[in-house]
Amino acid sequence: MSETTPLPAVGIETVGMTKVFGSLRALEDVSVKVRPGSFHALLGENGAGKSTLVKCIMGFYQPTRGSLIVDGSEQVVRNPRDAMRLKLGMVYQHFTLVPSLTAAENLVISRPDCPNVIDWANEIAGIGAFFDKMPFKVPLRVPVSSLSAGEKQKLEILKQLYLDRRFLILDEPTSVLTPDEADEILGMLKGMTAAGELTILMITHKFREVNAYCDEVSVLRRGRFVGGGHVAETSTQSMAHMMIGDTKLRERSARLKAGDDKTVLELAALYAVDDEGLPAIESIDLKVHAGEIVGIAGVSGNGQSELVEVLSGQRELEDGRIFIRGQPFEPTRQHMDRFKVFGLPEEPLKNATAPRLSVAENMALRSFDKPPISKNGWWLSPGPMRDIARDLIERYRVKTPSPDTPIENLSGGNVQRAVLARELSGEVEVLIVANPCFGLDFASVAEIRSQIIEQRNAGAAVLLVSEDLDEILELADRVAVMSEGRITYVSPIGDTNRATIGHAMAGGH
Amino acid sequence: MTVTSQTSGEATSGPGAILGFLDRIRVASEYLVIPLIALVATAVLFSLFLLVLGKSPVDFFDLLWRGGFGTAFSWQNTLVRASPLILTALCVAIPAQLGLVIIGGEGALVLGGFIAAIVALPFIGWAPFWLTMPVMVVGAVVAGALWIGAVGALRHYRGINETISSLLMYYIAVAIMNFFVEGPFKDLSNPNKPSTAYIGDGNRVGKIGDTEVHWGLVAGIVLAIALWILMNRTTFGFAARITGGNVRAAKAQGLAVGRLMVIACMIAGASAGLAGYFEVAAIQGKANASLAAGYGFTGILVAFLARQNAIAIVPVAILLGGIAAAGGLIQRRMGLPDATVNVLTGLMFVVLLVSETLYGRIPLFKQRGS
């Protein structure tokens, strides 16, 4: 980079950005400056307004007040296309690639100037040349659906670079990645920002990533900018304090001695196939006792999500039996009620809610056919439904403008809370949990983990499927490792360690 | 955590509450204004079409008004046509709550009407209305329910696209009726147009008062209200809406998704079958090819214009009934072919589908602060 040409990286600044939804002030007078070539972290608890801020920058929302300065001059971004012209790009928490197309095809069709007749040989040569300049690669010619989560995330980022975006917003980019994958990607991006080729604004809940990769940090709390600065000069503790103010963190609930030792949940020789009809889980045998948390560890894609789907009734059980307290269980509504089976599935917006229905309606998913919402089993009373929702919203501190807001308008963390409130507010015998802390701020993580422990202490049998080994080590009484659709290793948590579990996860045994 | 002024503040009391209420009306009015825009756009496009044909749009819309709504007579004509439209639109709107797009309501109408005419045969000539009528209604309703219910079952248990299968089943329904009407059940006293035997004056459904409008209109309105209540105020409707909102979540709640789909489709088919009964018992007096008059297909348009809302279906059906009623007058006075009004309704459907993309794009209706 010579002195005369300006850096390709683009810098931005928001000035007094305010965004109001109905009666809710999601952003209030937020001024944040992101220097060109910096790696900037945006922190804040769930519902603080992080996504709203970046959506205003990208033109998905129009700010109620405030302006945006790009490379020193004020710009109006009316829609994402305007943002594209200003070389602003964004990688979403969820993948936006077309699964059935190859990486190369995904890149070419994403170009705004994509020709009507595509000269593939030429395009692929162009992409090859572009890839040669990039610090990381992905296979170009296989369908995206067969790439791993890490590769997909790399491809999402490569796509932005291919489109010549020089200011990249990453909304919780590592929540779907293993720590190793996250380190690889963030390390490479760090190199690009240091070289002045790119500016990054990253929303994250992980202090580890902020400390390891970011130069600067800005913190939002309840829609306001509450502080920030150089990461090197800011301790994790003070970042956390800026995020939640003087709020006390929920004390981690103490682990009580397990009650009776009876088997509550028993899985016997479960067999199920994936969407392509290939075996996804094979001869799964597992017992979970009352007052016990069994953690299922494993590298993503080894049958864990299929197992959860089978237990929650989203996937057909081809063979095998499920027993609860010795009686056969099928995931029907009657059985779920009789055996008090509850679940916290991963990606709650996709698995546990009807996104366009209101918060109140979503909170009633479990109870709409029982008193007091329905006294006789078929007539629905909206009054009690809303009252119950109000109570749950308050008890579980769900941030929502009103019980009638469509649940898809809530921030990611608050959707999770709403589901938690629905599933854990009654008496629980069996709890099926999958990656419950994806995308949650540290205060919510502490809260949810405490809730899970409390359910265990109250005698629930908890099956915890998690890709986060730390979570399993912290919560589980016993750990089981899943590999290629089978349980390959089971051990009480006291008799094992991270290395042994990691070895089993990698397919040893 | 202390909940501060962030969420409270404006909308809780005083003028804030009124403003909040007005704001909600403004946001909700999107569902009224966008269909109206679509209707106006249709009128403009159709006027261009008429100008190309060398006809006056002013004359056309004047005749449309007079033929559909201008006189007591045209109102009656309109309402007669609206009543099957309400019933066939319900056949679209109810499965739509579960995310199913059923376009074969015409098949259930045809089959329902045919079965009603068949089951009436043993009663003709001796049985009183109050004996024959329930038998015919049950026959029509059951036939329609099984027909569209099969579509729902195919969708859930075999993964067959309900839109395509319902359309194909419409052709089968017409073929079945034609086969029997031209064969085993052909009324030999009427050689010109193959039909079933006339059900007899005593088995016809009467008119309301001294109008031309038959009781099918009342049945349609009552059913529309009942189904609105079913979908919005009962646990069945709630479970159906969850299923439509997210099948995965519905399954995870242990809801019997397949059963819900089949039942919703059966209700839908029953409604279209009932339309068939009224076409036979109030209009035709027998089953023949005239049953397939296209009410089932216009009903799709009605349901979409009404945004699948059972109650909104009633006024929309009356509007489209009026357009259909004016067809004859327009044909005679302007020398335009009868199909002209079909062009109008077809155009309306296309514009309406395009207008779906407007939702959420008009800043006036966006959620914002005061």
Ligand SMILES: Nc1ncnc2c1ncn2[C@@H]1O[C@H](COP(=O)(O)OP(=O)(O)OP(=O)(O)O)[C@@H](O)[C@H]1O
């Ligand atoms: N379209 C919308 N309509 C109404 N309210 C909204 C809308 N989008 C966001 N909100 C509200 O604005 C607030 C901020 O949401 P936002 O998504 O920006 O939070 P976030 O900081 O990204 O949280 P998370 O970490 O949970 O993703 C939330 O209370 C949310 O309910």
Ligand SMILES: [Mg+2]
């Ligand atoms: Mg967010």
